[in-house]
Amino acid sequence: MLESSFALFxxxxxxxxxxxMKNEESRPRIDLVVFIIHLTSELSFQSAEASLKxxxxxxxxxxxxxxVTNARNASVPAERLDAxxxxxxxxxxxxxxxxxQTPDGVTNAAERLLTVLKVAAGLVPMATALxxxxxxxxxxxxxxxxxxx
Amino acid sequence: MERxxxxxxxxxxxxxxxxxxxxxxxKNHRQSYRSCVGAASxxxxxxxxxxxxxxxxxxxxxxxxxxxxxNPEQLSLLVRKEWQLSYVTPLxxxxxxxxxxxxxxxxAFLVADRQQGVAVEVEGPESSFKVSFCVVRGMAETxxxxxxxxxxxxxxxxxxxxxxxxxxxWSGWLTCVNGSPDYLRSLPQDFVCLPLFCSSGxxxxxxxxxxxxxxxxxxxxxxLEINSTxxxxxxxxxxxxxxxxxxxxxxLTWSLPVAPPLEVTCTVHPQDAWELWRSVREQPQEEKExxxxxxxEEEGSVGIEEVxxxxxxxxxxxYRHFRLDLSAGGLxxxxxxxxxxxxxxxxxxxxxxYMSATLxxxxxxxxxxxxx
Numbered sequence: 001m002l003e004s005s006f007a008l009f010x011x012x013x014x015x016x017x018x019x020x021m022k023n024e025e026s027r028p029r030i031d032l033v034v035f036i037i038h039l040t041s042e043l044s045f046q047s048a049e050a051s052l053k054x055x056x057x058x059x060x061x062x063x064x065x066x067x068v069t070n071a072r073n074a075s076v077p078a079e080r081l082d083a084x085x086x087x088x089x090x091x092x093x094x095x096x097x098x099x100x101q102t103p104d105g106v107t108n109a110a111e112r113l114l115t116v117l118k119v120a121a122g123l124v125p126m127a128t129a130l131x132x133x134x135x136x137x138x139x140x141x142x143x144x145x146x147x148x149x
Numbered sequence: 150m151e152r153x154x155x156x157x158x159x160x161x162x163x164x165x166x167x168x169x170x171x172x173x174x175x176k177n178h179r180q181s182y183r184s185c186v187g188a189a190s191x192x193x194x195x196x197x198x199x200x201x202x203x204x205x206x207x208x209x210x211x212x213x214x215x216x217x218x219x220n221p222e223q224l225s226l227l228v229r230k231e232w233q234l235s236y237v238t239p240l241x242x243x244x245x246x247x248x249x250x251x252x253x254x255x256x257a258f259l260v261a262d263r264q265q266g267v268a269v270e271v272e273g274p275e276s277s278f279k280v281s282f283c284v285v286r287g288m289a290e291t292x293x294x295x296x297x298x299x300x301x302x303x304x305x306x307x308x309x310x311x312x313x314x315x316x317x318x319w320s321g322w323l324t325c326v327n328g329s330p331d332y333l334r335s336l337p338q339d340f341v342c343l344p345l346f347c348s349s350g351x352x353x354x355x356x357x358x359x360x361x362x363x364x365x366x367x368x369x370x371x372x373l374e375i376n377s378t379x380x381x382x383x384x385x386x387x388x389x390x391x392x393x394x395x396x397x398x399x400x401l402t403w404s405l406p407v408a409p410p411l412e413v414t415c416t417v418h419p420q421d422a423w424e425l426w427r428s429v430r431e432q433p434q435e436e437k438e439x440x441x442x443x444x445x446e447e448e449g450s451v452g453i454e455e456v457x458x459x460x461x462x463x464x465x466x467x468y469r470h471f472r473l474d475l476s477a478g479g480l481x482x483x484x485x486x487x488x489x490x491x492x493x494x495x496x497x498x499x500x501x502x503y504m505s506a507t508l509x510x511x512x513x514x515x516x517x518x519x520x521x
Contacts, residue, residue, distance in 0.1 A: 040406065040479055041406065041476065041477045041478065041479070042476040042477075043474055043476040043477040044477075046476070074374050074376070075374060075376055075377065075479055075492060076376070077376045077377060077378040079378065
């Protein structure tokens with residue numbers, strides 16, 4: 001739970017989507033859906049991909065964010081990070097790299113997510129989630145995509 | 150509120166950190182390996198129009214009588230020993246003709262190191278080092294590959310007689326097997342590219358040899374890990390050799406990120422592994438025949454989808470029996486009767502017939518990991 005001067009943000013974790021039906025009435029409005037992908041495990045990426053199908057398309061207008069951890073790890077095959085980038089770029093969502101092994105890293109990641117969350121919740125005047133996502137969306141440089149000759 | 154730094158460092162003792170890659174400067178007229186092959190640096194944007202080409206298919210290794218090309222005595226020094234891998238940047242002004250003088254320089258360097266009190270005593274102060282450099286001809290696959298160089302350090306006690314045998318205390322070799330021809334041709338004249346360095350012996354001697362090389366040839370060494378994708382390639386390529394020479398077992402080790410860390414070793418009977426591999430390879434051929442069109446897949450080439458399907462088959466079999474999803478962890482070790490490979494960068498080749506395919510894969514890893 002993060003407190004700012006005038007609003008209270010609550011975060012909840014789920015292993016995969018769809019969320020269980022029984023809590024549906026009492027669930028508060030969801031402002032931001034963050035997919036946290038651990039690059040060291042293949043399963044993490046696959047379950048994130050599978051969960052995407054269950055998300056209402058309205059969320060993709062700026063209310064979805066991808067966070068990857070362990071991007072610097074030498075044991076991660078390069079293809080996995082590229083695959084996540086391509087996925088984030090195709091959905092027009094921002095991609096954040098986070099460091100989860102130190103408390104500093106976790107705090108930094110949380111602060112960056114908070115910035116995105118404030119806009120997605122409509123708390124920042126003159127900025128909407130869709131506008132911000134246009135500025136922060138992940139792009140894949142042309143040398144990663146296969147060239148069409 | 151004070152702005153915190155937005156970059157957090159990973160504690161180095163817990164994970165292996167990749168070297169940060171620099172942008173390839175446009176002032177370099179020499180092409181970086183990455184712009185030739187097209188593997189984009191994924192931490193910084195590489196300018197220029199290059200395509201990334203993952204190696205999606207490799208030639209399946211065939212039993213080659215490598216003894217025809219390589220001296221069997223030298224070959225026996227290379228097989229059946231576990232080597233620690235590193236990558237080396239191209240060596241400046243290395244001449245294959247000056248190996249004798251290099252041996253003398255290196256043994257003088259080792260003696261000087263020891264006199265400074267820095268070197269660890271392998272045998273005690275009474276022993277001397279005898280270094281020998283020699284060329285192992287025949288390992289190169291293409292014309293642009295440089296010849297492999299083998300370095301051996303023997304130690305002999307001062308007080309021993311002439312006929313007392315010298316003990317091999319350290320050996321290492323530099324090799325380049327089927328390196329990317331574009332990259333090799335783009336190197337300036339003075340440079341020799343031998344990107345794969347294998348060493349076996351005392352760690353202190355390894356670092357002394359590396360520092361001598363760095364001083365003499367202005368190169369850089371670095372650790373080479375074999376990531377899980379390449380371990381999967383090795384598992385599939387070795388299994389592919391089963392009909393020609395029995396692999397005896399296919400042993401795979403995964404490590405799962407639980408507390409305490411769990412290591413799962415799965416030993417597959419060779420016939421089962423072969424059956425699974427054959428069924429994975431037969432599928433696309435059937436589809437192509439049914440489709441009635443398209444080019445035939447080149448005989449003897451293995452694609453990355455086949456490797457992925459093979460590993461997925463093994464993992465789902467494990468899941469069916471043990472309810473444990475191995476894709477949550479990472480593949481750390483592969484071993485068969487033909488050789489074994491560990492994620493940390495250790496390789497052992499037990500059968501010389503399939504050596505070149507393994508070395509080709511490792512050379513490619515080394516070239517990709519090199520920072521220039």
